Amino acid sequence: MIHFENVGLRYGMGPEVLRDLSFDIPKKSFQFLTGPSGAGKTTLMRLLFMSLKPTRGLIRMFDRDISVIPGDELPLLRRRIGIVFQDFRLLDHMTTYENVALPLRVRGKEEASYRSDVVELLKWVGLGERINVLPPVLSGGEKQRVAIARALIDQPEVLLADEPTGNVDPPMAQRLLNLFIELNRLGTAVVIATHDLSLMDRVDARRMILSEGHLDIYD
Numbered sequence: 001m002i003h004f005e006n007v008g009l010r011y012g013m014g015p016e017v018l019r020d021l022s023f024d025i026p027k028k029s030f031q032f033l034t035g036p037s038g039a040g041k042t043t044l045m046r047l048l049f050m051s052l053k054p055t056r057g058l059i060r061m062f063d064r065d066i067s068v069i070p071g072d073e074l075p076l077l078r079r080r081i082g083i084v085f086q087d088f089r090l091l092d093h094m095t096t097y098e099n100v101a102l103p104l105r106v107r108g109k110e111e112a113s114y115r116s117d118v119v120e121l122l123k124w125v126g127l128g129e130r131i132n133v134l135p136p137v138l139s140g141g142e143k144q145r146v147a148i149a150r151a152l153i154d155q156p157e158v159l160l161a162d163e164p165t166g167n168v169d170p171p172m173a174q175r176l177l178n179l180f181i182e183l184n185r186l187g188t189a190v191v192i193a194t195h196d197l198s199l200m201d202r203v204d205a206r207r208m209i210l211s212e213g214h215l216d217i218y219d
């Protein structure tokens with residue numbers, strides 16, 4: 001479903017941050033992406049979300065070579081991907097509920113068809129009492145859970161989550177991990193970038209380890 005071949009990335013005239021990355025993300029797979037700070041995890045997530053273009057190599061997303069996809073088709077392809085950014089990127093003028101419901105609204109779904117699903121998911125991530133508040137009054141951990149709920153609600157084909165448990169306590173991290181596992185069971189390919197070894201030790205999943213721009217994969 002996703003295919004990288006000899007991909008390299010440099011920012012501007014700087015050194016190559018990622019070098020010769022070749023791998024596949026199969027449909028319905030589950031993987032952790034890890035490596036030391038500055039190794040390029042966020043950069044790789046941005047390549048996977050097609051918000052950065054590689055400086056060399058080939059990337060195929062959903063069987064299409066991204067170098068020849070017209071810019072106006074990218075939003076449609078990105079809708080097949082759920083993403084949790086490290087800085088959450090919630091819309092501050094919309095309530096928690098509205099932020100999570102947004103991907104469904106964009107698809108033109110009727111509110112009556114999804115309202116109870118959104119409320120149930122928000123309760124599951126411990127935000128049942130925060131449904132009608134605006135993001136600026138939420139804590140970092142609460143914002144993170146809203147971002148996760150928004151990425152999951154539409155059961156995307158791919159879920160990309162950058163440090164999704166970075167701001168929550170261990171029991172909530174376990175709960176969120178269970179949510180990712182359940183989503184994967186329903187058919188979503190999951191990529192979780194994390195430093196959290198204890199999180200990775202709880203799942204027998206593929207590990208993609210970035211180090212100094214190189215990638216090693218342990219199946």
Ligand SMILES: Nc1ncnc2c1ncn2[C@@H]1O[C@H](COP(=O)(O)OP(=O)(O)OP(=O)(O)O)[C@@H](O)[C@H]1O
Nearest residue numbers: 011012014017035036037038039040041042043044
């Ligand atoms: N916009 C940018 N312009 C120039 N250099 C950048 C940019 N973004 C990242 N870098 C550099 O690319 C390298 C990889 O950064 P990246 O954020 O991808 O690492 P990371 O593994 O996600 O780190 P962390 O775990 O600390 O979040 C770093 O050396 C960083 O300084």
